[in-house]
Amino acid sequence: MSKENLVIFGTGDIAELAHYYFSRDSDYRIVAFTVDSAFKTSESFCGLPVVAFDEITQKFPPDQNQLFIALAYAKLNQLRRDKYEAAKSLGYNLASFISPDATVRNDGKIGDNCFIYEDNTIQPFVTIGNNVTLWSGNHIGHHSMIHDHCFIASHVVISGGCEIGEQSFIGVNATLRDHIKIGAKCVIGAGALMLADAEAEGVYLGVATERSRVPSSRLRGI
Numbered sequence: 001m002s003k004e005n006l007v008i009f010g011t012g013d014i015a016e017l018a019h020y021y022f023s024r025d026s027d028y029r030i031v032a033f034t035v036d037s038a039f040k041t042s043e044s045f046c047g048l049p050v051v052a053f054d055e056i057t058q059k060f061p062p063d064q065n066q067l068f069i070a071l072a073y074a075k076l077n078q079l080r081r082d083k084y085e086a087a088k089s090l091g092y093n094l095a096s097f098i099s100p101d102a103t104v105r106n107d108g109k110i111g112d113n114c115f116i117y118e119d120n121t122i123q124p125f126v127t128i129g130n131n132v133t134l135w136s137g138n139h140i141g142h143h144s145m146i147h148d149h150c151f152i153a154s155h156v157v158i159s160g161g162c163e164i165g166e167q168s169f170i171g172v173n174a175t176l177r178d179h180i181k182i183g184a185k186c187v188i189g190a191g192a193l194m195l196a197d198a199e200a201e202g203v204y205l206g207v208a209t210e211r212s213r214v215p216s217s218r219l220r221g222i
Contacts, residue, residue, distance in 0.1 A: 003029040010070040011045045018070040019046045062091040073151040077167045081149040084131045
C-alpha cells in the first residue's frame with residue numbers, strides 16, 4: 001500500500017514532533033516542510049526541503065499532497081487556526097495524527113488536523129472537532145464535545161458530558177467535573193479545578209504551591 005504525501009507547516013519543536021510521529025506511526029510519507037517566507041531561515045529541516053508557503057501550491061500541489069499544521073497555542077490558538085484556514089482555502093486536505101498508543105472509543109468522531117498523542121483515553125460518544133491538539137495522557141470522558149482549534153495539555157481530566165468551546169486552552173493536570181461547559185477562548189490554567197460553567201474568554205488559574213519557610217537542609221525525614 002503506497003503512502004500519501006504530507007507537507008508539514010512549521011519548523012519548530014511541534015513540527016519536529018510531527019515529523020517523528022507521522023514518520024513512525026502513520027500511513028503518510030513526509031516530503032517537505034513549509035513556513036511563511038518571512039520565517040524561512042533554512043533550505044532544509046529534518047533532512048527535507050523547506051518551501052515558502054506562498055509557493056506551496058506550485059511545488060507541492062493539493063491534488064498530490066496533504067498538509068499538517070504543526071503549531072502550538074500561540075495567541076490562544078489563533079495562529080494555528082489562521083494557517084489551518086489558509087491551507088483549506090488553497091484546497092488542501094489536512095491530515096490528523098492519532099497515536100496507536102491512544103485508546104480511542106468514539107467511532108472516529110475526530111476532525112482534521114488533529115494531533116492526538118500517546119496515552120490519551122477518548123471514551124465512547126466523544127466528539128472532537130477540527131484542529132485540536134491532545135497532548136499525552138488525557139482522559140476525555142463519554143459524551144463530551146471539544147470544539148475546533150482547542151489545545152489540551154497533558155494529564156487533563158475532562159469528565160463525562162463536558163463541552164469545550166473553540167480556541168480554548170486547558171493546562172497540565174486541570175480537572176473538569178462532569179456536565180459543565182467551557183466557553184470559547186477560555187484559558188484553564190495548570191492544576192485548575194473546574195466545578196461550574198466558564199463564560200467565554202475566561203481565565204481560570206490554579207493556586208501555585210508556595211515555598212515552605214523551612215529549608216530543605218532542616219528536613220529530617222528525607
